[in-house]
Amino acid sequence: MQNHSIQVIGLQKSYKQHQVLKGVDFEVEKGSIFALLGSNGAGKTTVVRILTTLLKQDSGTATVNGFDVASKPDNVRQAISLTGQFAAVDEILTGRENLIMIARLRYLNNPRQVAEDLLKRFGLTDAADRRASTYSGGMRRRLDIALSLVGNPQIIFLDEPTTGLDPESRIEVWKIVKELAAGGTTIFLTTQYLEEAEQLADRIAILHEGRIIASGTLSELKKLFPQAKVEYVEKQPSLEEIFLAIVGKKEAM
Numbered sequence: 001m002q003n004h005s006i007q008v009i010g011l012q013k014s015y016k017q018h019q020v021l022k023g024v025d026f027e028v029e030k031g032s033i034f035a036l037l038g039s040n041g042a043g044k045t046t047v048v049r050i051l052t053t054l055l056k057q058d059s060g061t062a063t064v065n066g067f068d069v070a071s072k073p074d075n076v077r078q079a080i081s082l083t084g085q086f087a088a089v090d091e092i093l094t095g096r097e098n099l100i101m102i103a104r105l106r107y108l109n110n111p112r113q114v115a116e117d118l119l120k121r122f123g124l125t126d127a128a129d130r131r132a133s134t135y136s137g138g139m140r141r142r143l144d145i146a147l148s149l150v151g152n153p154q155i156i157f158l159d160e161p162t163t164g165l166d167p168e169s170r171i172e173v174w175k176i177v178k179e180l181a182a183g184g185t186t187i188f189l190t191t192q193y194l195e196e197a198e199q200l201a202d203r204i205a206i207l208h209e210g211r212i213i214a215s216g217t218l219s220e221l222k223k224l225f226p227q228a229k230v231e232y233v234e235k236q237p238s239l240e241e242i243f244l245a246i247v248g249k250k251e252a253m
C-alpha cells in the first residue's frame with residue numbers, strides 16, 4: 001500500500017513571529033529523486049530538520065517510511081540518513097577512521113569492511129589514511145555522503161549537497177546521487193540551483209514564501225510556463241525561466 005517514502009500534509013512552522021512554513025504539502029515516491037527547490041531562506045533546511053526528527057513542526061503531519069515523524073521518531077531514524085549543509089566529517093580523523101567510527105556507532109558487524117567498501121565506491125581509497133583536514137572540498141563532500149550511507153539507509157536526505165563545490169565536484173556528486181537512486185534508495189535533496197534540480201530530480205517542488213507554489217516533473221513544470229510567443233515556439237524554457245515566471249506571477253497577484 002505504501003508507495004510513498006515521504007508524505008507531508010499542511011506542514012507549518014514558525015520561529016517566534018516569523019512564519020517560515022505556512023502549509024507545505026508534498027509526497028515523495030519510493031526510489032525516486034525529489035528536489036525541494038528554493039532560494040536562500042525559503043525554509044528548505046527547516047523542512048529537512050522536521051523530516052529527520054531534529055525539529056518539531058507546529059502543525060500538519062509528516063510521515064517518513066510510513067512512520068509519523070512526531071510520534072515515531074525512532075522508527076524514522078532507523079530508515080534515514082542526513083547529510084547536512086555543513087559537513088559532518090571529523091577533520092582530525094582519517095577518511096577510513098571516520099567511516100569506521102560511524103559503522104561502530106551503528107553497531108554494524110564488520111566496520112572495517114564497511115569502511116573499505118565505501119572508500120572504494122567513492123574513490124577515496126588512496127586518500128583513506130590521510131586526515132580529512134587535508135581533503136579538498138569535493139573529497140570531503142564525497143566522504144560526507146559515504147558516511148551517510150553507512151548501514152544502507154532506505155531514504156537519504158541531502159541538504160544542499162553541492163553548495164560551495166566547484167563544477168567538477170558538483171558533477172561527481174550528481175553521479176553519486178544518480179547511482180544511489182538507481183540502486184533503489186529514495187533521495188530527498190534540497191537545492192538553490194535550478195540546474196541541479198533539472199539534472200537530477202524525478203520530481204521537483206518549488207518552496208516559496210512558505211508554500212509549495214509548483215510541483216511536478218520537469219516536463220509538467222514546463223507546461224506551467226506561459227505559452228511562448230510564436231517566434232519562440234522552438235525554444236524550451238529552462239527551469240530558471242519557469243521559476244521566475246511562476247514566482248513573478250505569484251507576486252503580481
Ligand SMILES: Nc1ncnc2c1ncn2[C@@H]1O[C@H](COP(=O)(O)OP(=O)(O)O)[C@@H](O)[C@H]1O
Nearest residue numbers: 015018020038039040041042043044045046047
Ligand atoms: N533556529 C532558528 N531561529 C530563528 N529563525 C530561524 C532559525 N532557523 C532558520 N530560521 C529562519 O527561517 C528561515 C528559513 O530558514 P532555512 O530553513 O534555513 O532556509 P533555507 O534552508 O531554505 O535557506 C530563514 O529566514 C532563517 O533565518
Ligand SMILES: [Mg+2]
Nearest residue numbers: 044045085160
Ligand atoms: Mg538551508
